[in-house]
Amino acid sequence: MIGSNDKITRAQNSGMIITQTIGVGILSLPRLLAEDFASDGFLLILIGGLVAALFLTILTKLLEKYKGKTVDEISERLLGKFFKEIILIIFVIYYVVVISYIVRIFAEVVKMFLLLNTPTEVIIMAMLLSITYLVRKGIECISRVVQIVIPLVTIPVALLMLTILKDAKLDNLLPFFQIGIGDIIKGIPLVLFSFLGYELIFFTTAFVDNNKKMLRYNLSAISFITTSYILVYFTTYVQFGKEEVKHLLWPTLSLMKTVDIPGAFLENIEGVVMGLWVLVVFANISPALFNGSLALSRITRNKEYKQFVLPLIPIIYILSLMPDNLAEVYEYIDIFTKYFGPSVAIFLPVFLFIVSLFKGKKGEGENA
Amino acid sequence: MKRYNRRPWRKKEKKENEKNDKKEEKIEIPVSKDIDVNLEKMKEILVDCDDIIYREINGGEDLEHRFAIVYTDGLTDKELISDYALESLMHQSRMKPTTDNFKHNLYELAKKGNVAVTEVSEVKSLEKAIDFVLIGETILLVDGFKKIMILSSRGWPMRGLSEPQTETVIRGPRDGFVETSKINTSLIRRRIRDPKLKLKYMQIGKRSKTDVAVMYIEDIVNDSILKEVKTRLKKIKIDAILESSYIEQLIEDNWLSPFPQLESTERPDAVAAALYEGRVALVIDNTPFTLLAPATFSIFMQSSEDYYDRWPIVSIIRLIRYLSLPLALLLPSLYIAITSYHPGMLPTALALYVASTRMGVPFPAFIEAFIMELTLEILREAGTRLSGPIGTTIGIVGGLVIGQAAVEAGIVSPLMVIIVAVTTIASFALPSNSFAAGFRLARFFFMLLAAVLGLYGIMLGLVLLGTHLVSLKSFGIPYFAPYSSAVDMASDLKDSFIRVPVNFMRKRPVYMKLKDKNRMKASKEIYNEKDEDNDRK
Structure with a gap:
């Protein structure tokens, strides 16, 4: 076992679900929710979390059934080689696009808060090269x-939030329950996008050493995400009120700008938060890049994924620089997530699960 | 082992070494019946070795039995040999008449009846006998027998046990290892009176033939670690081992890393504690530094005194250490990043102060910091090699140059001086010097990154450094355990950046995957047993 690098x-595994899901979505989530749902956003986050938990349960059950198998191996067994290739190609495209979108938003945020005069290209390139180093070290790393990263970021940010709450205006929350059931159902897809990301376990679960009771771990990841979303939304909303949140590009970061620790050595704490957020983005992109290059290596029938990390970098680089401005980025990503995200994270697990129910016994029979 | 694949030239070496080994086996000379032949051959091999002493003696009623002893001058306890071997062979053997039977069994009789030395063994090849002579044993040749007797007589002047200079403690045992491995192993054995404490000797180094003792507690140790240590030791093909760091560098997992992957210590109590945690100790002859494998990040942040002090104090001290690590690593680079990229992060009053102190400084922050850090490294290097009065001079001159003159001349800002001083002190707050050295090296890279990309650069650097640390393994144990999978190893966090009271640390480290997982029984059982003990007394 010594020297093995794949367990x-x-x-x-569920830690990766957390960072993969939270990522950059958390920056703009309060704005999206505040626009349409005001203080009922909590309810929506909660419902979104529950729905995501449902799909995650289906996905986990599916993966528990096929121990040590990634999505392509499962789909090959269930549907044949042709489907396997298609699914792999979908995943490569999906991850490349998702990463380039995250990288672009990341670069814009860094530029806005930390490095005003540094070209975006430099920020992106520096980030992509460091991430290559990390990803090439393997899934274990x-x-x-x-x-x-998770405790390193969560604990300071939670403490900072506490300092904000001391002059919060709770009146901002009122009035409650202004939206109908119809609105909620309409809102669910919107919230659900913030919970996309758990589909990474399609690949990573294959490397888990012990996949018994995995559901418990994965569901606690989802509840962690839901809780942090609710807390962030609550603090932002309480601090700014509906009208202000609507007009902030990244309400969560603006929230950090208002932090004022009495007697602190640092005045503008958002620099520190930005630094921590860089870590989150790294933790967010690296599993995605790993999955993307793993899928690419499977398409080319190569056992080693490492040589496929670097070739993906220029593609991501060019894609991330394609939109001219942030508005365009969010426009593209809206279109993309509307069609691509759900198909990978929701339809594919459900579809495969249903097929496995029919073919399941047969498949196991072949195995034995 | 994976890392050897990266060095393709190793294969060739291996083959050559194998050839050499075979050759050596062929030349081995058997012991001849004739004592003169034997002595001649030995003298031939040991030609020009004037520290080898040959002494031929005769015994028996009419001096008809011939013996010879050979030993190395200075490595042997001469008194022991003359009093308990020579005297009885020369003197006592003359008291009895010779019989045929006596002559045939001369060797056995001498071994059993005459030589009053505690440890006796025998060899049948001259080469091996010479090996023993060079270790410090005395060999006894008997005429007419194809065997050579080895009398254990090692004894040489050595340093007395003294307190280790590098790892001093306020409370704790004061004995430290010396340069003789037998003394060192005995110091460890005194702390672990358990038959399960195993000790396996190996000889490493084709010429130096250095004794390496592999020590472990059989029913605690993780077998795969032990096996890995042994196989890596066996793979070493080197002519000489002068210090334990030779072995450390030859068996570590990643030879490119600036961070140590084996712990070295001079303290027997630290070794005993490590053995109780299921680690493997390598006691190496001729050095007071014993190696412990595996070693992790959190182990390098511990000192053996941590377990002798009260837990709240130790916990605070540990937290201070974990705070001084980022200080030693990042302070200069943070200074660079904040002054040149993000002055807005500071409160207005402080920002104005920093700007005013930097007014007359003719360099950018990076150059300023670099000059100061470099000067300090030079000072440190100059100070380490010098001792006593000269060392103090260096300190005074250095302190004056850095503290007063540079600031007054307006080359650096006073804030920079403070930062450099804090950085250096923080790096000394880390218990392990070789571990802190890795971070000292990394500090310069961070300064460069901060100069190019500000705070963002520092974060990128942290990710890279973190990736490296996390990817390191020491004999299959993740270097960053238990932090890298804290959820699964929650009980290990009790002895990490804090230390809980001893009675709460019931489990041995989980990340080591040991055979005997528990250090202590549940508290109820402990109290019951205590009562019983008291009753008996």
Whole structure:
């Protein structure tokens, strides 16, 4: 076993779900929710979390059935080689596009808050090269980095939030329950996009050393995400009120600008938060890039994924620089997530699960 | 092992080494019946070795039995040999008449009846006998027998046990290892009176033939780690081992890393504690530094005194150490990043102060910081090699140059001086010097990154450094355990950046995957047993 570099634990796996899901979505989530749902956004986040948990349960059950198999191996067994290739291609495109979108938003945020005069290209390139180093080290390293990043970021940010709450205006929350059931149902897809990301376990679960009771770990990841979304939305909303949140590009970061620790050595804490957020984005992109290059290596029938990391970098680089401005980025990504995201994260697990129910016994029979 | 694949030239070496080994086996000379032949051959091999002493003696009633002893001058306890071997062979053997039977069994009789030395063994090849002579044993040749007797007589002047200079403690045992491995192993054995404490000797180094003792507690240790240590030791093909760091560098997992992957210590209590945690100790002859494998990040942040002090104090001290790590690593680069990219992060009053102190400084922040850090590294290097009065001079001159003159001359800002001082002190707050050295090296890269990309650069650097640390393994154990999978190893966090009271640390480290997982029984059982003990007394 010594020297092996392909075993992660269940907790590390669900840790990756957390960073993969939270990522950059959390920056703009309060704005999206505040526009249409005001203080009922909490309800929506909660419902969104529950729906995501449902799909995640289906996905986990499916993966538990096929221990040590990635999505392509499962689909090959269930549907044949042709489907396997298609699914792999979908995943490569999906991850490349998702990463380039995250990278672009990331670069814009860094530019706005930290490096005003540095060209976006430099920021993106520096980030992509460091991430290559991390991803080439293997899934074990990625999962360990993720596991360290989560407490390192969560604890300081939670403490900072506490300092904000001291002059919060709770009146901002009122009035409650202004939206009908119809609105909620309409709103669910919107919220659900913020919960996309768990589909990464399609690949990573294959590396988990012990896949018993995995559901418990994965569901606690989803509840962690839901809780942090609710907390962030609550603090933002309480601090700014509906009208202001609507007009902020990244309400969560603006929230950090208002932090004022009495007697602190640093005045503008958002620099520190930005620094921590860089870590989150790393923890967010690296599993995605790993999955993308793994899928690419499977398409080309190569056992090693490492040589496919670097070739993906220029593609991501060019894609991320294609939109001229941020508005365009969000426009593209809206279109993309509307069609691509759900198909990978919702339809594919459900579809495969249903097929596995029919073919399941047969498949196991072949196995034995 | 994977890392050897990266060095393709190793294969060739291996083959050559194998050839050499075979050759050596062929030349081995058997012991001849004739004592003169043997002595001649030995003298031939040991030609020009004037520290080898040959002494031929005769015994028996009419001096008809011939013996010879050979030993190395200075490595042997001469008194022991003359009093308990020579005297009895020369003197006592003359008291009895010779019989035929006596002559045939001369060797056995001498071994059993005459030589009053505690440890006796025998060899049948001259080369091996010479090996023993060079270790410090005395060999006894008997005429007419194809065997050579080895009398254990090692004894040489050595440093007395003294407190280790590098790892001093306020409370704790004061004995430290010396340069003789037998003394060192005995110091460890005194702390672990358990038959399960195993000790396996190996000889490493074709010429130096250095003794390496592999020590472990059989029913605690993780077998795969032990096996890995042994196989890596066996793979070493080198002519000489002068210090334990040779072995450290030859068996570590990643030879490119600036961070140590084996712990080295001079303290027997630290080794005993490590053995109780299921680690493997390598006691190496001729050095007071013992190696411990595997070693992780959190182990390098511990000191053996951590377990002798009260837990709240130790916990605070540990937290201070974990705070001084980022200080030693990042402070200069943060200064660069904040002054040149993000002055807005500071409160207005502080920002104005920093700007005013930097007014007359003719360099950009990066150059300023670089000059100061470099000067300090030079000072440190100059100070380490010098001792006593000269060392103090260096300190005074350096302190004056850095503290006063540079600021007064307006080359650096006073804030920079403070930062450099804090950085250096923080790096000394880390318990392990070789570990801190890795971070000292990384500090310069961080300064460069901060100069190019500001705070963003520092974060990128942290990710890279973190990736490296996390990817490191020490004998299959993740270097960043238990932090890298804290959820699964929650009980290990009790002895990490804090230390809980001893009675709460019931489990041995989980990340080591040991055979015996528990250090202590549940508290109820402990109290019950205590009562019983008291009753007996």
